[in-house]
Amino acid sequence: MRAIPVVVLAGGVLALAQSFLNPYYLRLVDVTGINIILAVSLSLTNGLTGVFSLGHVGFMAVGAYSAALLTLPTARKALILPDLPAGLQQVHLGLLPATLAGGALAALCAAAIGYPVLRLRGHYLAVATLGFLVIVRSVLINWERVTRGGVGISGIPPYTTTWWTYGVAALCLYVTWRLTQSAYGRAMLAVREDEGAAAAMGITPSAFRLLSLVVGAFFAGTAGSLWAHLITVISPNSFWLTETFALVVMLVVGGMGSTTGAVVGAVTMTIVPEALRGLEGGIQVAGLNLPPLFGLSQLLLALALILTMVWRPQGLLGGRELSWPRWLRQGSLPRRANK
Amino acid sequence: MSLVTYLLQQVVNGLTLGSIYALTAIGLSIVYGILRLINFAHGDVLMVGAYVALGLLGASGGNLWGALLGAAAAAGLLGVVIERVAYRPIRRAPEVAALITSLAVSILLQNAAIMIFTAHPRTFPVPAWLTQLHAVGGVLFNTLTLITVVTAAVLMVGIHLFVARAKAGIAMQACAQNLVVAEMMGIDSGRIIMLAFAVGSALAAVAGAMLGAQYGRIDPFIGFLPGLKAFVAAVIGGIGSVPGAVLGGYALGFAEILFVGLLPPELSGYRDAFVFFLLILVLVARPQGLLATGGEREA
Amino acid sequence: MLSVEGLDVFYGGVQALRGVSLSVGAGELVAVIGANGAGKTTLLRAISGVVQLRRGRIELDGRSLRGLAPHQITRLGVAHAPEGRQIFPRLTVLDNLRLGAYARGDGQVREDLDRVFSYFPVLAARRRQVAGTLSGGEQQMLAIGRALMSRPRLLLLDEPSLGLAPLLVRTIFTVIERIRADGRAILLVEQNARMALSIADRAYVMETGRVVLTGSAAELAASPEVKVAYLGG
Numbered sequence: 001m002r003a004i005p006v007v008v009l010a011g012g013v014l015a016l017a018q019s020f021l022n023p024y025y026l027r028l029v030d031v032t033g034i035n036i037i038l039a040v041s042l043s044l045t046n047g048l049t050g051v052f053s054l055g056h057v058g059f060m061a062v063g064a065y066s067a068a069l070l071t072l073p074t075a076r077k078a079l080i081l082p083d084l085p086a087g088l089q090q091v092h093l094g095l096l097p098a099t100l101a102g103g104a105l106a107a108l109c110a111a112a113i114g115y116p117v118l119r120l121r122g123h124y125l126a127v128a129t130l131g132f133l134v135i136v137r138s139v140l141i142n143w144e145r146v147t148r149g150g151v152g153i154s155g156i157p158p159y160t161t162t163w164w165t166y167g168v169a170a171l172c173l174y175v176t177w178r179l180t181q182s183a184y185g186r187a188m189l190a191v192r193e194d195e196g197a198a199a200a201m202g203i204t205p206s207a208f209r210l211l212s213l214v215v216g217a218f219f220a221g222t223a224g225s226l227w228a229h230l231i232t233v234i235s236p237n238s239f240w241l242t243e244t245f246a247l248v249v250m251l252v253v254g255g256m257g258s259t260t261g262a263v264v265g266a267v268t269m270t271i272v273p274e275a276l277r278g279l280e281g282g283i284q285v286a287g288l289n290l291p292p293l294f295g296l297s298q299l300l301l302a303l304a305l306i307l308t309m310v311w312r313p314q315g316l317l318g319g320r321e322l323s324w325p326r327w328l329r330q331g332s333l334p335r336r337a338n339k
Numbered sequence: 340m341s342l343v344t345y346l347l348q349q350v351v352n353g354l355t356l357g358s359i360y361a362l363t364a365i366g367l368s369i370v371y372g373i374l375r376l377i378n379f380a381h382g383d384v385l386m387v388g389a390y391v392a393l394g395l396l397g398a399s400g401g402n403l404w405g406a407l408l409g410a411a412a413a414a415g416l417l418g419v420v421i422e423r424v425a426y427r428p429i430r431r432a433p434e435v436a437a438l439i440t441s442l443a444v445s446i447l448l449q450n451a452a453i454m455i456f457t458a459h460p461r462t463f464p465v466p467a468w469l470t471q472l473h474a475v476g477g478v479l480f481n482t483l484t485l486i487t488v489v490t491a492a493v494l495m496v497g498i499h500l501f502v503a504r505a506k507a508g509i510a511m512q513a514c515a516q517n518l519v520v521a522e523m524m525g526i527d528s529g530r531i532i533m534l535a536f537a538v539g540s541a542l543a544a545v546a547g548a549m550l551g552a553q554y555g556r557i558d559p560f561i562g563f564l565p566g567l568k569a570f571v572a573a574v575i576g577g578i579g580s581v582p583g584a585v586l587g588g589y590a591l592g593f594a595e596i597l598f599v600g601l602l603p604p605e606l607s608g609y610r611d612a613f614v615f616f617l618l619i620l621v622l623v624a625r626p627q628g629l630l631a632t633g634g635e636r637e638a
Numbered sequence: 639m640l641s642v643e644g645l646d647v648f649y650g651g652v653q654a655l656r657g658v659s660l661s662v663g664a665g666e667l668v669a670v671i672g673a674n675g676a677g678k679t680t681l682l683r684a685i686s687g688v689v690q691l692r693r694g695r696i697e698l699d700g701r702s703l704r705g706l707a708p709h710q711i712t713r714l715g716v717a718h719a720p721e722g723r724q725i726f727p728r729l730t731v732l733d734n735l736r737l738g739a740y741a742r743g744d745g746q747v748r749e750d751l752d753r754v755f756s757y758f759p760v761l762a763a764r765r766r767q768v769a770g771t772l773s774g775g776e777q778q779m780l781a782i783g784r785a786l787m788s789r790p791r792l793l794l795l796d797e798p799s800l801g802l803a804p805l806l807v808r809t810i811f812t813v814i815e816r817i818r819a820d821g822r823a824i825l826l827v828e829q830n831a832r833m834a835l836s837i838a839d840r841a842y843v844m845e846t847g848r849v850v851l852t853g854s855a856a857e858l859a860a861s862p863e864v865k866v867a868y869l870g871g
Binding site for chain 1: 371375377424425428429432434435436438439440442443444445446447449450451452453454457458563564567570571574606608609610611612614615616618619620622623
Binding site for chain 3: 509516517519520528
């Protein structure tokens with residue numbers, strides 16, 4: 001296993017980061033890890049089968065809320081959510097079981113909507129998945145007994161650590177790799193390249209599209225749980241257009257359909273907006289005090305994305321897998337021939 | 340209130356909401372018909388129209404028609420600029436690129452609005468004569484509602500006649516049915532597409548002004564969901580046709596009002612969820628819409 | 639009037655035309671014959687501006703058409719009746735014909751409609767019918783009639799006999815001869831070599847993207863190669 005040195009190296013870097021970085025940067029490292037899980041899991045769904053889902057953040061929300069409800073201390077629940085069903089009221093779980101449960105519930109949702117929605121194509125599919133996000137948001141806002149509506153849930157225990165985050169990210173990458181390399185994964189690739197040919201080979205495209213949607217949703221759910229236990233406050237607005245858009249940009253930066261590209265996109269899209277956010281607080285340019293400009297960072301991102309689409313519609317990295325240094329190449333990440 | 344009055348009241352409410360959806364859906368539908376583009380930014384053009392109308396109402400001392408006209412003109416221009424700058428360069432790119440671009444334009448407009456108007460809602464004061472209540476057979480409505488429903492109906496009939504009869508309208512249909520051959524006929528498809536964006540955006544602006552007036556306040560986010568719902572309406576009615584968009588708009592308006600009116604109040608917040616649930620049902624059961632006009636482009 | 643020289647056209651990485659040259663004189667009827675996939679349709683699509691050239695020259699009366707959009711080329715007097723008819727199926731016959739005259743604003747559309755109806759009387763009877771409900775032969779007539787509505791100096795006809803019964807093919811070819819007699823130049827692409835050579839002045843034979851033979855229609859009809867390959871011996 002040539003992947004072992006990579007894991008050891010990454011572990012070493014993370015250990016160093018933990019001991020030297022101040023809390024702000026450490027949190028940024030954790031957010032990066034969560035974004036990697038989100039982007040890679042979406043690229044699994046999107047890249048392997050061409051299912052461009054705009055509902056990924058909906059799965060993240062399902063994972064975040066359900067996990068938070070499981071880890072929230074019972075005393076806190078009694079205080080902020082007095083009308084919670086009795087079964088949920090008494091539960092108090094650790095991060096791992098709660099995250100698994102959150103991922104599982106997200107996967108269940110994916111399976112439920114996947115059956116009808118995956119029969120659609122292209123545009124309609126995108127709108128239907130966005131519709132799923134609207135439905136999730138609607139439930140989060142209105143099911144006040146369980147979600148506290150627009151106020152959201154606060155006081156979630158800060159269980160998320162760098163190790164958990166990158167552990168899940170590594171698992172997500174590993175699963176993505178195994179799926180692409182497996183007979184299933186090759187079938188999925190076949191689905192993306194030529195549905196007719198896949199069907200002729202006796203592969204039912206819908207079954208594999210569903211599988212990729214469900215697995216992607218599971219990891220989105222776990223990312224939601226990690227997010228909830230990192231930030232400790234969640235509300236319906238945490239899982240809406242800004243987040244969806246950021247995720248789309250990550251995939252575009254990485255070149256759609258590339259796993260390594262998704263990682264690069266996630267890292268870039270965590271750091272760049274953070275840097276841009278500095279602008280919004282108001283800055284001094286040549287002695288002039290510019291007033292705070294809320295919305296500027298999003299606006300610049302949107303502009304950059306439009307320009308990217310105009311010049312390089314295949315994404316910044318053009319959908320290729322990045323190659324690893326030669327000494328690592330065999331047995332590491334999958335290298336797929338993409339157009 | 341008797342049951343009949345109650346139902347008639349719901350009909351009025353459904354007509355009002357349906358008018359707004361229908362006006363918004365027309366632009367989405369004709370643009371999709373020609374370009375196979377889901378213009379996520381359409382709802383945000385509606386939002387810009389609402390802000391322009393608000394500004395003009397204030398500046399003109401309450402001149403409603405002037406404000407509507409000005410908002411329509413401004414939004415029409417905005418639609419043309421968006422098409423030119425963002426959509427035209429990617430006309431031959433894969434469809435996912437178009438989808439992403441329109442999402443980006445939507446985010447751009449929302450955030451530009453946040454920078455200019457702030458994210459805080461603004462009240463949308465309407466002239467006093469518009470809030471005058473009328474009662475017909477126990478059904479209550481104000482002048483604004485009447486104007487909304489009638490104006491929308493007039494505009495929709497006008498657009499329908501334009502598309503069905505006018506030379507440019509028939510050219511628009513030709514572009515939707517076969518863009519390449521339409522070009523061979525000497526039709527400058529670029530100009531027709533520009534016209535589709537201008538007309539659709541102007542109608543959305545009127546819808547936006549009416550939405551703002553009905554709710555009494557606007558913010559930079561008021562457009563996105565109505566835009567998305569209008570797309571749902573267009574799909575329900577059969578995308579690509581003006582009558583389809585209108586029918587879908589009214590159908591969706593009535594369905595939403597019925598949902599709110601007939602179910603217990605604690606469920607009425609789920610109206611958005613209901614609309615998209617409906618969309619998924621329609622897409623799966625009848626992907627070509629209720630008025631099956633087809634809309635497939637010949638090779 | 640039309641002169642084409644050294645056309646190279648690619649679809650992706652595949653070369654569809656290889657150095658194709660041909661010319662059409664004023665009032666001339668020129669046929670291009672060849673098997674399916676020889677590049678005949680691509681040639682017409684290149685002339686009307688639908689596909690881009692990699693190399694070569696296309697001139698209409700000395701004016702280069704290269705880089706012009708299809709609607710601009712139409713306005714210069716080239717009309718294209720595309721392969722497989724491609725009428726606008728959900729518009730009426732009359733609307734289809736009026737669209738043919740879209741680029742013209744001279745108010746003489748009435749006159750042109752009458753001329754098209756004199757060529758194809760059945761279209762007059764069906765003028766209010768939605769075009770998608772016409773028979774295959776009627777759709778072909780509509781496609782030709784629609785192209786004529788722009789009063790083209792050069793008419794590009796792509797496989798007008800495709801999928802039609804022999805009797806209908808004869809009717810359509812009779813009208814093509816009348817159109818030529820009315821003074822329009824025609825570039826006719828046909829798989830039905832016998833029919834095409836029977837009415838053309840000159841002809842070109844295309845194979846795998848190249849022009850391999852050229853001459854007067856009579857010469858080609860008599861040539862042994864053409865007889866064996868395209869006229870069934």
